[in-house]
Amino acid sequence: MKNLLLTLSVLFISMNVKAAPFENIKEGDVVKLIAPIKVKSNIAVLRLTATTDTTEDATVLEKGYLFNVISINTTAKTVELLAVNFRDSKTWLSTAKKDSKNELVRKRYNDKVYTVDLEDFNRFAKLAENQKSPDRISLGIITLPFKARLTGDDVAFDTEFNFNSTANFRIKSYYNTHFNFQIGAGLGSVNLNESNTNYLNGTGGTIQAQDVRTLSILTGLMIAHKDVQLGLYAGWDHINNQKNFQWDNNGKLWVGLGIGVNIFNNKGTTAANSQDTD
Numbered sequence: 001m002k003n004l005l006l007t008l009s010v011l012f013i014s015m016n017v018k019a020a021p022f023e024n025i026k027e028g029d030v031v032k033l034i035a036p037i038k039v040k041s042n043i044a045v046l047r048l049t050a051t052t053d054t055t056e057d058a059t060v061l062e063k064g065y066l067f068n069v070i071s072i073n074t075t076a077k078t079v080e081l082l083a084v085n086f087r088d089s090k091t092w093l094s095t096a097k098k099d100s101k102n103e104l105v106r107k108r109y110n111d112k113v114y115t116v117d118l119e120d121f122n123r124f125a126k127l128a129e130n131q132k133s134p135d136r137i138s139l140g141i142i143t144l145p146f147k148a149r150l151t152g153d154d155v156a157f158d159t160e161f162n163f164n165s166t167a168n169f170r171i172k173s174y175y176n177t178h179f180n181f182q183i184g185a186g187l188g189s190v191n192l193n194e195s196n197t198n199y200l201n202g203t204g205g206t207i208q209a210q211d212v213r214t215l216s217i218l219t220g221l222m223i224a225h226k227d228v229q230l231g232l233y234a235g236w237d238h239i240n241n242q243k244n245f246q247w248d249n250n251g252k253l254w255v256g257l258g259i260g261v262n263i264f265n266n267k268g269t270t271a272a273n274s275q276d277t278d
Contacts, residue, residue: 025127029069030084032128037061037116040078046113048082053107061114066128066275070113077118083109087274134178134224138168142184144233144256149249156196158254160211162188164218180222182231188214190237190247198246213240222258231258 025031038060039045045057061067061081070080086106147158164186172179193209218235233256239247 025069025072025121025125027069027072030066030128031069031081031125032066033061033063033124034126035124036063037120037124040115040117043078043115046080048111048113052111056104056107057112058108058114061116065109067125072118072121074118078115079118079121080113080115081121082113084275086110134170134173136170138170140166140168142166142231142258142260144258147254147256149252149254151248151252156249158190160189160191162186162214162216164188164216166218168222176226178224180224181219182222182233183219185218186216188216188237190214190239190249192239192245192247196248200242200244200246207245212245214238215240218256220256220258229258229260231260232256233258 039058041059047054061083066084067081068084070082072079086102086109142164143162144164145159147162149156149158164184166182166184166186169181170178171181189211191209191211192207194207197207199207214237216235216237218233220231220233220235222229222231224230235254235256236251237249237254239245239250242250
């Protein structure tokens with residue numbers, strides 16, 4: 001009976017203990033909101049510069065944005081938040097609509113300290129000081145495990161060595177998933193044999209099987225989720241001895257699939273410096 005009462009007492013206490021904050025967040029941390037948080041309307045917005053816009057104050061802090069924790073007042077049960085600076089994200093892919101949205105967000109958040117309820121903050125904020133926004137443009141090296149060569153009605157698969165330098169352009173991000181456009185060039189090799197090559201210099205006889213170097217030009221789309229990356233590519237190969245050999249696939253289209261882990265290791269921009277609305 002004594003053990004039963006002790007068990008029931010522990011169960012009663014555990015059922016009545018309030019849930020702990022979402023994470024152990026302190027002043028000076030950078031947080032990301034996992035849901036919108038209402039701004040306390042009875043506390044004035046603190047504006048840090050004389051030029052800070054006064055006409056577009058937020059009444060609700062939006063989900064997904066990053067904020068510096070300025071102060072946590074456990075007596076008044078309030079938290080002061082300063083948005084990580086929203087940069088002007090005009091790029092070669094900008095549109096007028098996107099620029100307009102970013103201008104509105106900058107007016108609403110930059111250089112303003114908002115006060116929110118501590119309970120709401122504990123429920124809807126999580127640490128994000130290590131979060132990074134990938135660079136808009138980056139460089140990387142990829143190798144494609146196979147290529148499908150499109151020759152007439154036939155499709156031939158090639159698994160020869162290739163090594164490509166690639167420029168990566170991030171075109172859109174959604175949380176930890178990023179969509180990229182890529183262009184590049186590289187070196188590889190291909191096997192020439194009697195089934196895919198003819199002599200051009202008048203030499204008769206059977207082609208002796210041999211590997212020759214190729215120059216590749218490629219383009220593609222890559223989707224990256226955290227460190228895992230998947231790309232679909234198309235390109236053209238040119239052999240380096242075209243005076244002697246007529247290779248069936250010289251300059252013809254191929255498609256390839258690339259899968260990798262952290263191929264493009266972008267150093268990014270730390271959350272403490274800037275953010276955008278992508």
